[in-house]
Amino acid sequence: MALLTLAEAKAQLDITTTTHDTELQAYVDAIDEVIEGIIGPVTVREFTEQVDGRGPTLSLLRAPAISLTSFTPVLDGGPTLDVAQLHLNGALGEVRRKDGACFIGGPWMAVYQAGRAPVSPTINISGRILLQHWWRTQYGAARGNVGGADDFDVNEPVAGWGYAIPNRVLQLLEPFKTGPGVA
Structure with missing residues (x-):
């Protein structure tokens, strides 16, 4: 829209x-x-960006985020995280692990939808x-x-x-x- x-x-x-x-x-x-x-x-569309950092929360550059499509390691051998293992606070564009663990071993390539619908x-x-x-x-x-x-x-x-x-x-x-x- x-x-x-x-x-x-x-x-x-x-x-x-x-x-x-x-x-x-x-x-x-x-x-x-x-x-x-x-x-x-505002217009809902897909974004791809490299996300780096350590700790319990990683921030996407664009909020509000609607959904995560993929969250894959940039480096070979990095830890793979299924989006089902992640919680997205869309209003803030924050990603947390559902198991409460910290993010280590990145960077990751995040593919996600952001915008406002409606x-x-x-x-x-x-x-x-x-x-x-x-x-x-x-x-x-x-x-x-x-x-x-x-x-x-x-x-x-x-x-x-x-x-x-x-x-x-x-x-x-x-x-x-x-x-x-x-x-």
């Missing part, structure tokens, strides 16, 4: 023709990347607002101020983001941020 579809983007902008479909699709794709940069994966309506609305903001900056008054007044009336810069991401989008996404991983 996508964070935002082309049909939803067109509905948000009150566009009924196909004239801007290619351009709008580029915006939709960029919105996925930006929002996922803030809150982690996509929260709040995340979808955040994507719509971001799209509306970006579209308005491109077309401004020529598009009838889609969604309100000009940028400077309602959006103050946030350190590091400027006006690319309005405060209202960041505020809506705040509850979906995951904590920092433990290496």
Whole structure:
């Protein structure tokens, strides 16, 4: 399931023709990347990464994680761990052994699914607002101020983001941020 579809983007902008479909699709794709940069994966997909460390918990780079597909040793002769022997705390992206033992002898190659299914309506609305903001900056008054007044009336810069991401989008996404991983 996508964070935002082309049909939803067109509905948000009150566009009924196909004239801007290619351009709008580029915006939709960029919105996925930006929002996922803030809150982690939204669109469910498979990730493969090397996981290293010792101790009772290993952390995946992307959360929320939905399921582990495989967890295999990178080095020949390393300990093999069946995913049935592992517990995944998906919200944090943490992997623990069910037997309580510590991880030793890695690194491991983890293959897993991460994202959010279904996509929260709040995340979808955040994507719509971001799209509306970006579209308005491109077309401004020529598009009838889609969604309100000009940028400077309602959006103050946030350190590091400027006006690319309005405060209202960041505020809506705040509850979906995951904590920092433990290496």
